[in-house]
Amino acid sequence: MSEPRIAIVDDHQLxxxxxxxxxxxxxxxxxxADGVDSAERLILDSSPDVVLLDVHMPDGGGVEVIRRxxxxxxxxxxxxxxxxDDAEDVIAVIRAGARGYVTKTISGQELxxxxxxxxxxxxxxxxxxxxxxxxxxxxxxxxxSSADDSDLDQLTPREREVLQHIARGYMYKEIxxxxxxxxxxxxxxxxxxxxxxxxSSRHELSRWAAERxxxxxxx
Amino acid sequence: xxxxxxxxxxxxxIRRDPERRLIAGVCAGLARYFGIDPLWARIAFVVAAAAGGxxxxxxxxxxxxxxxxxxxxxRRLPWSGRRxxxxxxxxxxxxxxxxxxxxxxxxxxxxxxxxxxxxxxxAGAALLWRQSMSDAPxxxxxxxxxxxxxxxxxxxxxxLGVALVIAAGLVFxxxxxxxxxxxxxxxxxxxxxxxxxxxxxxxxxxLIRSLSAERAERIRSQERAEMAAHLHDxxxxxxxxxxxxxxxxxxxxxxxxRQERELRSWLSGRGLEQPDGRRLASALDAAAxxxxxxxxxxxxxxxxxxxxxxEAGEAAVAAAREAMLNASKFGGGSPVDVYAEGxxxxxxxxxxxxxxxxDPVSIPDDRRGVRESIIGRMERNGGRAAIRSAEGxxxxxxxxxxxxxx
Numbered sequence: 206m207s208e209p210r211i212a213i214v215d216d217h218q219l220x221x222x223x224x225x226x227x228x229x230x231x232x233x234x235x236x237x238a239d240g241v242d243s244a245e246r247l248i249l250d251s252s253p254d255v256v257l258l259d260v261h262m263p264d265g266g267g268v269e270v271i272r273r274x275x276x277x278x279x280x281x282x283x284x285x286x287x288x289x290d291d292a293e294d295v296i297a298v299i300r301a302g303a304r305g306y307v308t309k310t311i312s313g314q315e316l317x318x319x320x321x322x323x324x325x326x327x328x329x330x331x332x333x334x335x336x337x338x339x340x341x342x343x344x345x346x347x348x349x350s351s352a353d354d355s356d357l358d359q360l361t362p363r364e365r366e367v368l369q370h371i372a373r374g375y376m377y378k379e380i381x382x383x384x385x386x387x388x389x390x391x392x393x394x395x396x397x398x399x400x401x402x403x404x405s406s407r408h409e410l411s412r413w414a415a416e417r418x419x420x421x422x423x424x
Numbered sequence: 425x426x427x428x429x430x431x432x433x434x435x436x437x438i439r440r441d442p443e444r445r446l447i448a449g450v451c452a453g454l455a456r457y458f459g460i461d462p463l464w465a466r467i468a469f470v471v472a473a474a475a476g477g478x479x480x481x482x483x484x485x486x487x488x489x490x491x492x493x494x495x496x497x498x499r500r501l502p503w504s505g506r507r508x509x510x511x512x513x514x515x516x517x518x519x520x521x522x523x524x525x526x527x528x529x530x531x532x533x534x535x536x537x538x539x540x541x542x543x544x545x546x547a548g549a550a551l552l553w554r555q556s557m558s559d560a561p562x563x564x565x566x567x568x569x570x571x572x573x574x575x576x577x578x579x580x581x582x583x584l585g586v587a588l589v590i591a592a593g594l595v596f597x598x599x600x601x602x603x604x605x606x607x608x609x610x611x612x613x614x615x616x617x618x619x620x621x622x623x624x625x626x627x628x629x630x631l632i633r634s635l636s637a638e639r640a641e642r643i644r645s646q647e648r649a650e651m652a653a654h655l656h657d658x659x660x661x662x663x664x665x666x667x668x669x670x671x672x673x674x675x676x677x678x679x680x681x682r683q684e685r686e687l688r689s690w691l692s693g694r695g696l697e698q699p700d701g702r703r704l705a706s707a708l709d710a711a712a713x714x715x716x717x718x719x720x721x722x723x724x725x726x727x728x729x730x731x732x733x734x735e736a737g738e739a740a741v742a743a744a745r746e747a748m749l750n751a752s753k754f755g756g757g758s759p760v761d762v763y764a765e766g767x768x769x770x771x772x773x774x775x776x777x778x779x780x781x782x783d784p785v786s787i788p789d790d791r792r793g794v795r796e797s798i799i800g801r802m803e804r805n806g807g808r809a810a811i812r813s814a815e816g817x818x819x820x821x822x823x824x825x826x827x828x829x830x
Contacts (some may be wrong), residue, residue, distance in 0.1 A: 291691075332761055336726035343729060372726045373774045373820070374761025
């Protein structure tokens, strides 16, 4: 596989130049953009393989970029980056179509690795995202509206196990070794979880913040 | 901070000073205006109060007429708290009664017809004012949401106040022998009152609206002040420290991480004091923060769910802390991952490093930390500790606590 061509979208100049410097030589950087509009132009013009996308930006943030661009560039993949770790925002950008989420404190090497995995079609979960997902799928699933979407609303025990290992800081290869399955199977589980995350109608996912708030106030 | 300054630089009118209040800040405000110690003003009021209740009346008038300082957060009443305030109230009432009876016996007395109704009116007014004061966001800083609901206690307090005032009127009328005559007057008064209220209703409604707008503005400015204070205390301080330590990258990274953690927990509201004691996620965060500060090894805590901590839970957190400490010391500086799951019935904590690892079967005797503080501690509290480690494969400590009665 050739080196992925990437675009960086972030409204902080300092961060863009930092990521550029770290990824220089590891991947091909086709350009960067500082907002939703310029990101749209950049991605439509240069069709990068992977877009590093800041979750928080004025005018709608990463979600808005994906919403505008994804239908026109179906082969472009998105990897969300954020400092906030706010479950609501992160889940929103994943549900919009991002293939993964990492925090901005990630090292350059790890980031390049994550970019390659997203380019290769994998989902990239940080420990924190795995924690969010486990939280969101905790508890009984809502009553399914029809038989065929019920499996979207809960995780299988195996998927739960894989996510727990990610949250505990294990790499895919280590998880495969520990659970005695192949790394491909681990990736398949994570991709399924990602799909559930994007398609599930659990109200924990769509109304995350309000739900959290209520729980906190009650307890 | 802008809010504070604008309050301080406004023209010097006599304002109540809720920041240093004992009751409503009248004395504190007067003392500030005249540049004396609030104690003197308070003594003056107490003496005046002893002289036939005159001081109490003046105090209530001042409370009514003097505006409070804008934009400041009234301090909690020094003697408040549910139980304490009842006791203080009862004590003050009894003292006042004793004082009045003493005065009556010595003959410094207007007449029964005036003093007793005044006392009743005073008590009723105090209750009603106390009520309306705590409607403002003033008294209760912390648990704001529920104070505006009409709880039974608040309604009964207001009712008691009204009853006292009415009783005062009746006592006065009875004592002056005009109760029967009053009955005729009552009808006339009632008619006039209804008429007046119809006439003035729009005015009063407008007044109430503007008051509530003012209240909203006050809440907003209070929030702004709180935010500014937080940024000043934490973020700006850290930035200043980082500039000073710019030559020590390790220290700068540690400072930045600490600030990040603090800001995160503040934003998520996890840093707030929980009413029911420590909780799993915030306790682990605190432990991680402490160890990170000492050893400079980054520790990432991911918590799913949360649980209040009982004694065994605290022990599990302490064991996790010990595991984080070991991971920081022997993990070769690699980042430490902490993952916790908790609900009412079980707590599970994983602490993992990517260090050189060791053979857990042959824990050296000098590693008391592992044997005593982790395994022993968990077992004493009805839990389990498992340690997985392999040469070159890192170490993971798993702590499990399950209980029926949690």
